[in-house]
Amino acid sequence: MEVWFRSLVWLDYRLAVLFTVILPLFLLTWAFVQKAEGIQRLLIIYWRVASLLAITVYLMIGGFGVSFISSFMARILIPVSLWFWVDLNDELDYQPNGGLKFVFTAWRWATSLYCLLGAIATIPFVLGCAFSETAVNTPFCRVWFEAPLQFKEIFHGMNTKPGFLGFLGILGLVVYVLYLSYFVLIKLGKQGRSATH
8 A cells, every 4th residue: 555645754764864864973073173062062962862863763673663752752852952951052152153153053943843843743653653563564654664674774784683673772762761761860950951060
C-alpha cells in the first residue's frame, strides 16, 4: 500500500541531516577556529541533547514503537537546549557581530522552528504508532523506518542484524534517560539556568 506522505517523511529526514548534523558540525568547527567559547559551549550542550536523534535512528532500525516517542522528545528538547541557558544567551548577546554570530543565530532560530513544527507534525504518529505492536507494522508507521534502514545498509552493511542495532538503541536510550533524569532531578536544582556552574 502506497503512503501519500512518503515524500514528506523523506524530506523530513533530509532536513534533519542538514539542520541537526551538517550545520551544527560546521558551526562547531567554525566556533573552535574563531575561539568563540559561548557558541562552543552551547553547541556541545546541543550535541549531548541531540544524541537522542541518533538513538532514535537505531530504535527505528530495530522497529521499536518507542522510537516515535524518542523522536518527538528530541524535537522538544533540542529547542529547549538552544535557548534555556541564561548565561550563554547573555554571552552570545555581547559577542561581537560577525559572520559566525549571524550564521549561528540564523541556525538556532531555523533549527528551533524546524524541530517544533516537526514535533507537531509527528503527534499523530506518536499516538498511532508508539503504543501498539500491531499499528507499528502498518504502512502508516513503517514509512518512518525506511530511511533508518537505508542508513543501516550504508553504514553497517547487510550482515548486521536490525535487532542488534535496535538493542544498541535501547541501551543508548536507557543511558540517555538516566543522564537526563540525573540532570533534571539533581544538577538543575544546583546550577539553575547557568551552563557554566
